[in-house]
Amino acid sequence: xxxxxxxxxxxxxxxxxxxxxxxxxxxxxxxxxxxxxxxxxxxxxxxxxxxxxxxxxxxxxxxxxxxxxxxxxxxxxxxxxxxxxxxxx
Numbered sequence: 001x002x003x004x005x006x007x008x009x010x011x012x013x014x015x016x017x018x019x020x021x022x023x024x025x026x027x028x029x030x031x032x033x034x035x036x037x038x039x040x041x042x043x044x045x046x047x048x049x050x051x052x053x054x055x056x057x058x059x060x061x062x063x064x065x066x067x068x069x070x071x072x073x074x075x076x077x078x079x080x081x082x083x084x085x086x087x088x089x
Contacts (some may be wrong), residue, residue, distance in 0.1 A: 027060065027061060030057075030058040031056070031057055036050070038059065057069075
């Protein structure tokens with residue numbers, strides 16, 4: 001019984017940790033495939049990588065499963081394709 005309680009406590013802790021870490025990995029830069037944090041550049045109004053300050057052209061919101069054009073914020077699900085060079089347009 002004591003072992004069962006310990007296992008349940010560990011599983012609950014892992015679930016809470018996983019839920020918290022998912023919030024940090026909500027956005028994926030489609031150009032790099034990396035998980036990023038986004039922020040809005042106050043001067044340009046563009047969505048940028050919060051760490052690098054570089055504009056993000058296309059990103060995925062993993063919470064809504066939407067693909068978004070970074071310059072306008074428009075949802076572009078199903079409107080993109082991958083070029084032979086591996087870039088998304």
